[in-house]
Amino acid sequence: MSTSSTPVEQPGGAPPAHRSGHVAIVGRPNVGKSTLLNRVVGQKLSITSDRPQTTRHRIAGIVTRPDAQLVFIDSPGYQTRKSNALNRVLNRTAVQVATDADVVVLVCDARAWTPADERFAKLLPTDRPVLLAVNKIDAVPDKARLLELVKKATACREFDEVVPISARTGRQVSLLLDLCAARLPEGPALYDADSLTDRSERFLAAELIREKLFRQLGDELPYDSTVEIEMFEELPKLRRIHAAILVEREGQKPIVLGARGERIKRIASDARHDLEKLFGCKVYLELFVKVKSGWAATEQSLRAYGYE
Numbered sequence: 084m085s086t087s088s089t090p091v092e093q094p095g096g097a098p099p100a101h102r103s104g105h106v107a108i109v110g111r112p113n114v115g116k117s118t119l120l121n122r123v124v125g126q127k128l129s130i131t132s133d134r135p136q137t138t139r140h141r142i143a144g145i146v147t148r149p150d151a152q153l154v155f156i157d158s159p160g161y162q163t164r165k166s167n168a169l170n171r172v173l174n175r176t177a178v179q180v181a182t183d184a185d186v187v188v189l190v191c192d193a194r195a196w197t198p199a200d201e202r203f204a205k206l207l208p209t210d211r212p213v214l215l216a217v218n219k220i221d222a223v224p225d226k227a228r229l230l231e232l233v234k235k236a237t238a239c240r241e242f243d244e245v246v247p248i249s250a251r252t253g254r255q256v257s258l259l260l261d262l263c264a265a266r267l268p269e270g271p272a273l274y275d276a277d278s279l280t281d282r283s284e285r286f287l288a289a290e291l292i293r294e295k296l297f298r299q300l301g302d303e304l305p306y307d308s309t310v311e312i313e314m315f316e317e318l319p320k321l322r323r324i325h326a327a328i329l330v331e332r333e334g335q336k337p338i339v340l341g342a343r344g345e346r347i348k349r350i351a352s353d354a355r356h357d358l359e360k361l362f363g364c365k366v367y368l369e370l371f372v373k374v375k376s377g378w379a380a381t382e383q384s385l386r387a388y389g390y391e
């Protein structure tokens with residue numbers, strides 16, 4: 084996908100101003116926020132799956148163009164169903180990401196504008212540009228339905244722009260990018276031109292393993308499983324990684340291991356494949372399962388695992 088655009092000359096022949104800043108990608112779970120982040124950057128940085136609340140940590144995806152540097156921030160989905168420590172922390176991060184940004188992109192699913200979208204839309208700042216990205220238009224061939232949804236959404240709050248997109252196919256994503264760039268403040272780039280993210284390889288490794296865990300286990304997955312990197316060794320053309328999948332109870336171990344350990348082997352080989360692509364080098368990955376009760380029980384215990 085091309086992320087470059089032709090700079091527009093300003094009146095009087097002055098060169099166009101360079102713009103930079105943060106663009107929050109927010110919305111309820113599963114609407115395609117992380118798919119959008121990966122699409123704008125052109126790299127798989129943020130993990131995605133069919134399960135709601137796949138994303139648990141904020142992560143930046145940096146787009147550097149001649150006229151602007153856009154620092155997109157992917158965020159956890161804002162959910163209104165269950166209230167436990169993890170969900171409270173995730174919801175707080177979702178709101179905070181919007182509050183910290185120069186421009187906010189609220190993503191919704193073109194197939195439905197729900198009370199949860201409505202509730203979250205009303206929590207977003209009113210003192211800066213908020214754009215509505217109506218995602219998954221590839222799944223809605225009926226344009227009348229799309230118009231109906233836009234009507235409902237815009238009745239709930241004002242949006243600077245409404246852009247129907249498909250993060251999966253890339254349709255209209257470059258238009259969204261241009262609209263965001265135009266709304267950023269003038270200023271120099273915030274990161275080196277070749278930076279793609281603010282996160283470490285260690286973080287990206289834990290996340291990619293968690294993605295494979297989510298994808299392999301689907302609904303069988305104990306909700307509060309996570310991945311902990313126990314060793315991350317960076318050699319010139321190799322990464323050596325030991326990682327543990329944490330489950331709450333002994334009885335959940337066999338679910339992750341699978342018959343004769345086949346499931347965990349598959350998780351490890353899928354993760355290794357993606358990590359080699361992302362890091363551009365060979366990866367040795369050793370994966371095991373550990374029981375660690377209560378890691379997600381309280382907001383305090385979550386802090387030890389990098390939750391804000």
Ligand SMILES: Nc1nc2c(ncn2[C@@H]2O[C@H](COP(=O)(O)OP(=O)(O)OP(=O)(O)O)[C@@H](O)[C@H]2O)c(=O)[nH]1
Binds near residue numbers: 116139158218222252
């Ligand atoms: N048809 C279609 N599916 C999409 C599109 N964008 C994302 N998806 C799918 O929607 C599902 C959720 O995507 P994610 O990017 O993980 O959604 P998210 O909003 O980041 O979800 P959370 O992190 O759980 O809040 C995945 O199965 C994606 O493949 C799209 O443009 N069209």
Ligand SMILES: [Mg+2]
Binds near residue numbers: 116117131137158
């Ligand atoms: Mg996500």
